[in-house]
Amino acid sequence: MTELLLKYFRTKQQEVQSEKVYETQCPFCSMQCKMQLIEQSIVSRKKYTTVGKDNPTSEGRLCIKGMNAHQHPFHQDRITTPLLKVNGEFVRISWQEALTHIKEQFTEIQAVDGLDALSVYGSASITNEEAYLLGKFARVALKTRYIDYNGRLCMSAAATAANQTFGLDRGLTNALTEVPFTRVIILAGTNIAECQPTIMPYFEKAKENGAYIIAIDPRETGTTQIADLHLKVKPGMDAALANGLLKVIIEENLLDEQFIEERATGFEEVREYVTSLSLDELSEMTGVPSEQIRVAAIKFASEESGMLFTARGVEQQIDGTAAVRNLLNILISTGKIGKPYSGYGAITGQGNGQGAREHGQKADQLPGYRLIENEEHRAYISSIWGVDKEELPRKGVSAFEMFKKIDDGEITGMFLMCSNPVVSNPNAHFVKAALKKLKFLVAVDMFISETAKLADLILPASSYLEDEGTMTNLEGRVTLREASRPCPGEVKHDWEIICEIAKVLGKEEYFPYKNAEDIFNELRLASRGGTADYYGITYERIRKEKGILWPCPELDHQGTTRLFEESFAHPDGKAKMIAVPNIPDVPKEKPSEEFPLYLTTGRVMSHYLTGVQTRKSAALAARNFESYLEIHPETAKKYNIDNNRLVSVASKRGKIVVRSKWSDKIRQDTVFVPFHWADSQNVNLLVGEELDPSCKMPGFKVSAVNVTPV
Ligand SMILES: Nc1nc2c(c(=O)[nH]1)N[C@H]1C(S)=C(S)[C@@H](COP(=O)(O)OP(=O)(O)OC[C@H]3O[C@@H](n4cnc5c(=O)[nH]c(N)nc54)[C@H](O)[C@@H]3O)O[C@H]1N2
Ligand SMILES: Nc1nc2c(c(=O)[nH]1)N[C@H]1C(S)=C(S)[C@@H](COP(=O)(O)OP(=O)(O)OC[C@H]3O[C@@H](n4cnc5c(=O)[nH]c(N)nc54)[C@H](O)[C@@H]3O)O[C@H]1N2
Ligand code: SF4
Ligand SMILES: [Mo]
Numbered sequence: 001m002t003e004l005l006l007k008y009f010r011t012k013q014q015e016v017q018s019e020k021v022y023e024t025q026c027p028f029c030s031m032q033c034k035m036q037l038i039e040q041s042i043v044s045r046k047k048y049t050t051v052g053k054d055n056p057t058s059e060g061r062l063c064i065k066g067m068n069a070h071q072h073p074f075h076q077d078r079i080t081t082p083l084l085k086v087n088g089e090f091v092r093i094s095w096q097e098a099l100t101h102i103k104e105q106f107t108e109i110q111a112v113d114g115l116d117a118l119s120v121y122g123s124a125s126i127t128n129e130e131a132y133l134l135g136k137f138a139r140v141a142l143k144t145r146y147i148d149y150n151g152r153l154c155m156s157a158a159a160t161a162a163n164q165t166f167g168l169d170r171g172l173t174n175a176l177t178e179v180p181f182t183r184v185i186i187l188a189g190t191n192i193a194e195c196q197p198t199i200m201p202y203f204e205k206a207k208e209n210g211a212y213i214i215a216i217d218p219r220e221t222g223t224t225q226i227a228d229l230h231l232k233v234k235p236g237m238d239a240a241l242a243n244g245l246l247k248v249i250i251e252e253n254l255l256d257e258q259f260i261e262e263r264a265t266g267f268e269e270v271r272e273y274v275t276s277l278s279l280d281e282l283s284e285m286t287g288v289p290s291e292q293i294r295v296a297a298i299k300f301a302s303e304e305s306g307m308l309f310t311a312r313g314v315e316q317q318i319d320g321t322a323a324v325r326n327l328l329n330i331l332i333s334t335g336k337i338g339k340p341y342s343g344y345g346a347i348t349g350q351g352n353g354q355g356a357r358e359h360g361q362k363a364d365q366l367p368g369y370r371l372i373e374n375e376e377h378r379a380y381i382s383s384i385w386g387v388d389k390e391e392l393p394r395k396g397v398s399a400f401e402m403f404k405k406i407d408d409g410e411i412t413g414m415f416l417m418c419s420n421p422v423v424s425n426p427n428a429h430f431v432k433a434a435l436k437k438l439k440f441l442v443a444v445d446m447f448i449s450e451t452a453k454l455a456d457l458i459l460p461a462s463s464y465l466e467d468e469g470t471m472t473n474l475e476g477r478v479t480l481r482e483a484s485r486p487c488p489g490e491v492k493h494d495w496e497i498i499c500e501i502a503k504v505l506g507k508e509e510y511f512p513y514k515n516a517e518d519i520f521n522e523l524r525l526a527s528r529g530g531t532a533d534y535y536g537i538t539y540e541r542i543r544k545e546k547g548i549l550w551p552c553p554e555l556d557h558q559g560t561t562r563l564f565e566e567s568f569a570h571p572d573g574k575a576k577m578i579a580v581p582n583i584p585d586v587p588k589e590k591p592s593e594e595f596p597l598y599l600t601t602g603r604v605m606s607h608y609l610t611g612v613q614t615r616k617s618a619a620l621a622a623r624n625f626e627s628y629l630e631i632h633p634e635t636a637k638k639y640n641i642d643n644n645r646l647v648s649v650a651s652k653r654g655k656i657v658v659r660s661k662w663s664d665k666i667r668q669d670t671v672f673v674p675f676h677w678a679d680s681q682n683v684n685l686l687v688g689e690e691l692d693p694s695c696k697m698p699g700f701k702v703s704a705v706n707v708t709p710v
Pocket of ligand 1: 029030154188191192195234236237311312314349601602603605606607608609701
């Protein structure tokens, strides 16, 4: 037998005529797992395999998406030339023609409708260099105030909450290596088992070391399986649940009074509010038994160290910022931050969800987490860019609000890079109709996504295998993606595309870069002295030190592994606590007679975001080839929904048709649909457009719906 096998492998080996290895990083989530693409030439074809590579964050692991991440860049649907829409059909054109066309259209729009009529929509899946450059492009080359990006739908609530409470927003306050040694962990609205699978061993080790894990989620997931206690909260009720936990902590005298006194402000207001509430009413409101609230609170507060993690379950709510702040109140009142094995983590989503929110893609932001309305910040950045401070535009509006401005006719052109808003934004019907109103839409993508289909011009972008640059992972560690494959066809890197458009617009002098490293060196200067200070980080250092955690203000600075050890980042050095109401001022949609169920949305392991990339991967698509409705069997029976049948799911705004999947793991008052599919399975046709007033996050996690058999 062994002989036979050996013979088989030897013949296999001989077939391989040559082998090349490309270093890269997974294009998907915020773990940014390091990997190698192995390209083998076998007789007349090439074979590709992706393997993990050791690094401080994922330690060589890959999940199913990483292992198959080479499938979409080699897919036949990849676009390799600019495509212009002529009489409703896309035709291939040269870069020269594309750039000339852009110049004419952009100039015409700004001449007729004003500078701010052109808008830019960016992404947290591009590199730091590209995110930085896109912000500069909007302000310097286009001189428009309207730029925002898909991270608004992703990290904005956690980022705003951290800024408000701590004065600084870095996803994890501690390196992941501390997780195994903490004593108690809260996982609130995060499904790390499916969304950041290679993070799991850190939590599994914590459990082996005796940590107690509390999960908060309306569904049982791979993540809640590792929990000792699962609080199966009603969708949207995390702020109220946090009030319950705080109430118990206060009444059981489990506060860290000294920490509160020395390191925080606002506690008395919180104490007054939560002690006025009734635990039984909170239990009723949240759907979590009082006893479970008590156990969770006592367990978390009693242990000497503890960590809290949140993700989109808590954050993608119209009170997402407040809900996160209330969970942070728990961390502060128990003194579990700024110490070993104690801290907070907003589990970042996209590959560069951290870095792309720091360097100027946000409507109100300049590089280094500076603010566009702050005069000193404006002066500093205009000196780096060599422009007049008065000429820098003022702040614009958030991602979804830009579609409102298109609908109003105020914005008439859009430059869209690396996002698919007709699938990812709420009230998708409206977004699609708005985009159709534009005079000119340019989409930069690797594929003809659902949004690119609506574009007048599509520009072909390079993939993670081809495009070098830095990505800041969920820890706040700046990593270097050493992508090295040549671009296929006439594909260009996102940063090159930005530079070439700037050039035809006569702004070449501000965009003189020869490679990504040139841009990074300017970003280092632009971020210098800001909260997200990258000045001390260089490509050479990243290569040698395997990534550096910001802030890193000097070349001889080691980077910062643990934040807030001495003080918080507000001018008085203190964390700001605030009382958070159970129900926000603008209440969330509630189940009614017509729409009796809560709908919540999210992800599955094998697909990524709007699915443009993973639906192209045969291996990943085979795992989940269509969307589905997760529904409790009791609820299903009530509405005559058989298992595995097509069901119509409707809200006030629209209707989709997906297949039912009975599961007793979900609350009986709630259904779940993932958002990786488009058209008639696009769950965002159902989601409403109300936004969190502080951060403008849509309420993706709560809608009221009904279900009927098809
Ligand atoms: N496989 C995969 N991995 C991904 C992605 C992907 O698309 N696919 N996307 C990446 C990105 S950009 C992001 S942002 C992250 C997202 O990562 P997560 O936020 O972990 O993912 P979600 O599935 O959106 O939501 C997490 C959990 O919140 C729960 N939830 C729903 N409503 C509520 C609620 O009201 N309260 C609470 N407490 N929980 C609730 C859901 O049941 C779900 O289990 O994942 C990243 N990783
Ligand atoms: N209902 C519901 N909606 C949600 C969410 C939810 O939980 N529920 N989550 C929200 C969240 S957290 C997020 S992050 C958003 C994401 O929403 P989107 O940004 O719309 O999602 P993606 O699928 O990442 O779109 C990326 C597009 O860019 C292309 N692309 C990939 N790499 C590159 C590149 O390097 N350069 C260029 N130019 N193009 C590239 C891809 O082909 C794809 O078309 O969705 C949000 N929408
Ligand atoms: S999807 Fe995330 S966890 Fe999976 S391999 Fe890619 S970066 Fe790593
Ligand atoms: Mo995200």
